[in-house]
Amino acid sequence: MAEVFKLGDLVWAKMKGFSPWPGRVSNPSKDLKKPANAKKSAVQCIFFFGTNNYAWIEESNIKPYHEYKDTLIKSNKSGAFKDAVEAIEDFIAKGEVFEDGLDPDSLFDRLKEDSIIVEKKTPKIKLRKETPKTRRSDSSGGEGRRSAKKQRRESSTSNSNRDTLESVSPSLNHSSSPRKSASTLLDRPANIARPVTPPLDVETLSQTLKEKNILPSTLKFGFLGLGIMGSGIVKNLINSGHSVIVWNRTQEKCTDFVKAGAEQGLTPSDVVLAADITFSCVADPQAAKDMVFGNCGVLMEISPDKGYVEMTGIDAETSQDIAEAINAKGGRYLEAQVQGSKTQAQEGTLVILAAGDRSLFDECQSCFEAMGKNSFYLGEVGNASKMNLVLQLMAGVTLAGLAESMALADRAGLQQKDVLEVLELTSLACPAVLDKGKAIIEGGFPTQLPLQHMQKDLRLSLGMSDQLEQPLPLAAAANEVYKHAKRLGYGEHDASAVYIRARF
Incomplete structure (x- = not known):
């Protein structure tokens, strides 16, 4: 007997050329038109988790999510598939309500607006200035007899207050001493807004x-x-x-x-x-x-x-x-x-x-x-794709190494511009390294090659290495650094924004 699906059902849906993918029966987005030759009862509009795409899928290619979950999860080991499964499981765990009819961009804009409203409603922490109490002096020098434990406690309180003060105005300037940034548990900077990309002058010849x-x-x-x-x-x-x-x-x-x-x-x-x-x-x-x-x-x-x-x-x-x-x-x-x-x-x-x-x-x-x-x-x-991934692996690992080196220089009290000036005179100098070094020093990370694309290429390189059983320990470590920077919100910034993860 054929399955009967209704709006909101969680399913596995299969498009031609793809493995079964986790999705949800949804209303179509505004620009998704039903195929002219499709019968009304023969297709369902599916929202695909992970990719946030919509497509019309024949009901014969749709299966209930929970019933086939264990079998189908074992059949696909790709990173994108794992992300999609994680997305649908988060959806289930949080009991979220997906608003059908909103395309992914509109949905993201709404979530972004909601986060801004929440931020505005969050009360700011006011620091109360403590008035020291008048201490009773005695002939034995009571101030000098304070226990070492109490002195350590007061010193700790003082440091805490200083850290809180510094967190009010987070800074990304590269000073010789490490500074506190945003008031979070993980001592990382507030997200840097991606620089506005100037419009492309299409009609002017280079x-x-x-x-x-x-x-x-x-x-x-x-x-x-x-x-x-x-x-x-x-x-x-x-x-x-x-x-x-x-x-x-x-x-x-x-x-x-x-x-x-x-x-x-x-x-x-x-x-x-x-x-x-x-x-x-x-x-x-x-x-x-x-x-x-x-x-x-x-x-x-x-x-x-x-x-x-x-x-x-x-x-x-x-x-x-x-x-x-x-x-x-x-x-x-x-x-x-x-x-x-x-x-x-x-x-x-x-x-x-x-x-x-x-x-x-x-x-x-x-x-x-x-x-x-x-x-x-x-x-x-296939040969061109393989060659490209080999070259991208070199670039990704090199840039991660540059980011860590610049972070170490900053932490050691060296001027980063001096490091770059010396580097330019060595055999390591090349346009790519020097350009990314300048982007790190300036700190805006205007997009030349998006960080998320570099991380994608590293992931694909690691996938190729798995098939060939070729160990890539440096690429695997670099990939984790890029993934973390992407998670911090720098996916659409230039790949040089990996410095944020290296330093913080």
Whole structure:
């Protein structure tokens, strides 16, 4: 007998191309339309824990959460899956009420507003100044006869009051002596607001792009994702004369690119339909899969005359899964991982690591010239992802080491600018280390490469090491440091914000 699900039920739901995932039967978000060919009783809208995505799932692919919990938890060991299970278990333990109809961004904004209201209602602690009592003196010198125990107690009270006073005005300036920060149990600073990202000047050509003198391809190119890397890449595609159609989850981000000459697609499938070759550059492996297998996704319009290029930082297994799906419909697939940051993306000086269909690599050459200073073809699908993770592991461990070194210098009473000045004269000097060192000293951590992306790459590197049984003790330790910094609220700051965890 078929299961009957109602609004609010906790379930396991399976999308094509994914393992069963913990979710909840929900009302659809405002932008999620029911598939035109779906029968009313045949599908349910599912909110997926961990990813905070919604999707229409056929009831045959939905199972009750508690009944299948023990079996399905054992079947998936990925970090994202464990986070999703933890999220649904927290939901159950706290007896939370999820407000259906709110998309994840609106829900987050509401939670943020609630936290601000709570903070305003919290009474401030006022320090009461103690008036010392007049002591009775005696001929034996009563003041001098106070017990050592009492002196220690008064000294401890004095230190406590001084710490409380210092906590009223937390500081992150790097002085020679350690200072108390926010009035919390863990002696850590108040969260530093992420610096406002200046708007990207889409229509102005960079000097680097002018010097390249690129002959643009006559093909039409789609681009999915206008995030911190994607926006810089698309800017250079447009300004080098390529015909581009763009899509982004937040449609407002497309406006400036449309003004500069791009077209806009309403869905990823619309972009694929209109373009000869479509690039994708989104947040992580899960988002990359959603782009391909999700509602109105890439796979709906892939055909033998279409090419798909995955630029998202992903693992080899995810890339191979996407390649199989694209190839099964006759399309061509290329993974093109990028080495570089926001600045290199905007200047067109990235390094592109590609693998997969060689003919597609050749057809994308004019695009790769606009994006970067060099491109490499590494053979079969998966090789580029592996190469990228190897390089990201080096970068992540190096940055964690830099953060700890700068924290040690500060604690030892050394001036951090002096450390960087000396470092610049040694064989350790390189642009990446010097740039991150300056970001640590300035303390604002403007985002070049988000900390959460660096931690994601370290996690994927560790996953690859598990499969190959290659020990990575330094990477494992660095990953924990980044995870903690992310937990403290620095995931969207630059990766150099790992310094906060190293110092505090």
